[in-house]
Amino acid sequence: MTTESALTPDSSVTFINVFEIAADxxxxxxxxxxxxxRLMRDKPG
Structure with missing residues (x-):
């Protein structure tokens, strides 16, 4: 990571997670x- 692309405390991160769930x-x-x-949204940071 270069200085120009370094994350700041205000930066957001997109996390993609894939799950296989049975229909039922x-x-x-x-x-x-x-x-x-909701729990994560309400926490600081």
Missing amino acids: ELDAFVEKWEERA
Whole structure:
């Protein structure tokens, strides 16, 4: 990473994660995913 492209404390990061979920487990997965997203959104940093 060069100085010009260095991240700053205000920089954002895009994280892409791939999951394989059984169709009958999808609703429960999405519910937990949204719960964790709210938790992370409300934390500083």
